[in-house]
Amino acid sequence: MTDFRSIYRHGFARVAACTLPVSLADPLRNAAATADLAASAAGDGAVLAVFPELGLSGYAIDDLRQQDALLDAVEAAIAQLAERTAGLGILILAGAPVRHADALFNAAVAIQRGRVLGVVPKSFLPGYREFYEPRQFAPGTGRTGERIRIAGTEAPFGTDLLFEAEDVSGLTVGVEICEDLWVPLPPSTRLALAGASVIANLSASNITVGKAETRRLLVQGQSARTLSAYLYAAAGEGESTNDVAWDGQVAVFEAGTPLGESERFPSGPNALLVDVDLDLLRQERSRMTSFDANRASEGGIGTWRRIGFRATPPSGDIGFRRPLERFPFVPSDPARLEQDCFESYTIQVSALMQRMRAINCKRLVIGVSGGLDSTQALIVAARAVDRLGLGRDAIFAYTMPGFGTGSETLGNALALMEALGVRSETLDIRPSARLMLEAMRHPFAGGEPLYDVTFENVQAGLRTDFLFRLANQHDGIVVGTGDLSELGLGWCTYGVGDQMSHYNVNAGLPKTLIQHLIRWVMGAGWFAAPVPDTLARILATEISPELVPASTDQPIQSTETKIGPYALQDFTLFYVLRYGFRPSKVAFLAERAWSDAGRGGWPPGFPPDARPQYDLAEIKRWMRVFLRRFFGFSQFKRTAVPNGPKVSTGGSLSPRGDWRAPSDGSARAWLDELEAGVPDV
């Protein structure tokens, strides 16, 4: 339980991609500057610092690379850098020209706690256009198992080196150098297959127009393909501008996702510090079993020299340095969100159209409550029939007031159906519900105010019963409305209830995204007035099943006071479903994302006066509810869900899709981990 707020307790490692003004052909000065920046990164909690290619000598020094005086000075600089950082656990990767076996290599020197741990030579030397590296350097390809004498010591030398932190679980560092990333088969591909979770690229890449974007593509692509954290650090200020210029681009990507990119053309020393998620990389690699299959097809892991080191990471709260969405399903970046909304809605519409075409279905039946889910399903259905050229009267929409239906939601339902121009009807379920409760001898029938689950489910069941029989009558299908969050929590009525439909367009959408999607559809211009105004009114209404009549002590049956805020439950759902993270890790992330409404971005359009925050105690309390319901109760409801499209990369809960689990499982392991791993504050 100690150290709950430390990133290192939760599978993260802080790493630094560095660039600094180089002094050409002045290795001692460069070593001093490198030591200072490494010490500052270590002071900020980092366990790895990557510097540019040939940074100890300078890259753009042409044939000076071959001068013995310079190469002697480089060795002295390596010794000095090691000495000046001897007290630090941080692994330093510095670029230097090194002499070995009658040749000169463009290499990365790994230094930690005053020792040279190993030297990795560059494999692929550019010798085209503005590059002349083969003129001075020998390629590192095929150099394995060797040892080098350098800076008064001896160390492993080769492209077969991996650096493994013994005290940061999952941190294995592989190294490549600039052009190595530009070739069809970069060394980092094999490094990753051998287990490197973090790839460091020491680079000196002169800038020309548009080149930054190319580098970004390469780094992003390679991190996505190798499922690694890729650190790219390029030379900048101080490099010779004889014939080219330099921009010191620094970037870190993790499995294709940008974690940070520094200012271009920086002045002075610059360290980009980010926290990479080693759990996430391990989970992604083991989940995408093709990763291991690819390794096997390439002859297995192969022979590597694994060099252990003790990074001694700091303990305690050192902050958290990586982008974190408070709504993992709803990005705060406006462009990304726009794209996600377009895709989500279009996936729903096109999936429903395909089902209708395939079964020659010309009519849709839907229950419209005036709540969020049925609203979303109805606007999906409306667009689908528009695109199929069927006309809105192909939709048979029913609002079916029960004992708890409020006038506001009923009004919203009627207004929406009318505004959309669908066939609409009001079907009061109360007489049938009374009959059923009477036949069952339920106390409510005798006048007792007993509003139990039976009372609730009689209503939910009757609505479903009516909808299915109406579908028979009108030769249509029942469009399902239940969303991904409800499926996660088991918040639906099983079988004869809203769990069932002929096709569920919402099954892949979490509640937090539906809320936003409705907001987005309002602005998309697809539906004429007064539809957007009606949608706005629906969005402003409290989420409620409205199965229990309002009373003075409970004016409205609030869903979120019972099963927890969807904001938190969707947060947990995302990390559990997509990455299988421990509850304590999800709680750590949730506290970072949700404890302060003023910190971090909100999706555009999210009302400023409706921005909640949750402290750790609330997070823990609601996570208990989530874990009990998700792992211990609701799987039987998911095991029998109707068809419906997956929408989010976060995952779906269909047993034929992303999530299979026993319907008679236990939540014990997750609840115990939560209690043991998250402090009660």
Ligand SMILES: Nc1ncnc2c1ncn2[C@@H]1O[C@H](COP(=O)(O)OP(=O)(O)OC[C@H]2O[C@@H]([n+]3cccc(C(=O)O)c3)[C@H](O)[C@@H]2O)[C@@H](O)[C@H]1O
């Ligand atoms: N593992 C398992 N395998 C097979 N059956 C299992 C089971 N666990 C319970 N059961 C049985 O399942 C039944 C309980 O499930 P179920 O009948 O669904 O009922 P239940 O989950 O107890 O109640 C439904 C809840 O969902 C809420 N709801 C309903 C409809 C819509 C919304 C909404 O806001 O959208 C919310 C409603 O307010 C109520 O609290 C019991 O008969 C129980 O014995």
Ligand SMILES: Nc1ncnc2c1ncn2[C@@H]1O[C@H](COP(=O)(O)OP(=O)(O)OP(=O)(O)O)[C@@H](O)[C@H]1O
């Ligand atoms: N009064 C009603 N009239 C018609 N259909 C209803 C009514 N109440 C519930 N339903 C149907 O049952 C589904 C689940 O209902 P409920 O309101 O309990 O859950 P919900 O997730 O809040 O859905 P919604 O946001 O659509 O209200 C609805 O989506 C709708 O299809």
Ligand SMILES: NC(=O)CC[C@H](N)C(=O)O
């Ligand atoms: N130093 C290098 O290896 C640079 C080569 C790389 N292709 C570039 O253009 O940036």
